[in-house]
Amino acid sequence: MSIIVFASSKGGAGKTTAAVILASEFARQGNSKGMIITLIDADPNQHSAKWALKKGCPQNIKIIENSDEDSIIDDIENANQNSAFVIVDLEGTASMSVASAISKADLVIILCQGSQDDADEAIKTIKLIKRQERLLAREISFSVLFTRTNPAITPRTLTYIINEFKKSDIEIFNCSLIDREAFRAIRSFGGVIENLDSKEVSGKDKAIANVLAFTEEVKFKLLNLNK
């Protein structure tokens, strides 16, 4: 029903981590209602598929592995028939798959860490979205999500980047994803943050609160599409 695409031509920007935690939270919230969440892994490195195949992945997350430029549009359309949310994790380059996924998106979330390289790559992704909008003659909603942020301070570089984006009227998430061990841990151990052992992984409750804030903001953006 809603297609959310995680993009950034910068490798390591945080796409897979954000895709996995959003899929997990949607799955938790929708479990009692029988909601299916489809996670499409369109990155040849298959990082989200590796997480989904580990023990502890929620049962109502359906993973589509090895989606590529030939299959991605079919994969998204088929998943959209029976899933409450379709989440697409892309590779960290600009490719045909990336352009195709963006063309099907209700919302593109552009990951950005607080460095100028990340900001420049975010701008490249926005230019690609704008090209797809012209080709398709429709608006494609997008928003920049800052990730791996410091909970205690906002460095001057990040403040500068945020201000530059705001000056250009680029939509930015109010929340960011904080740099937390819990977000790394699920990628290693599999499963969801709620099931991590608080004695082994610090900041679990704060990570859960951060995921909730992110998920609520995504839901708000989806509700307000085209309004």
Ligand SMILES: Nc1ncnc2c1ncn2[C@@H]1O[C@H](COP(=O)(O)OP(=O)(O)OP(=O)(O)O)[C@@H](O)[C@H]1O
């Ligand atoms: N909020 C976070 N807190 C802690 N670590 C994070 C966070 N986000 C990402 N990371 C770590 O940063 C690294 C890169 O993140 P991730 O794999 O999500 O990026 P990516 O954009 O999917 O990369 P690629 O382009 O290579 O697919 C990983 O080691 C991940 O564990």
Ligand SMILES: [Mg+2]
């Ligand atoms: Mg990735």
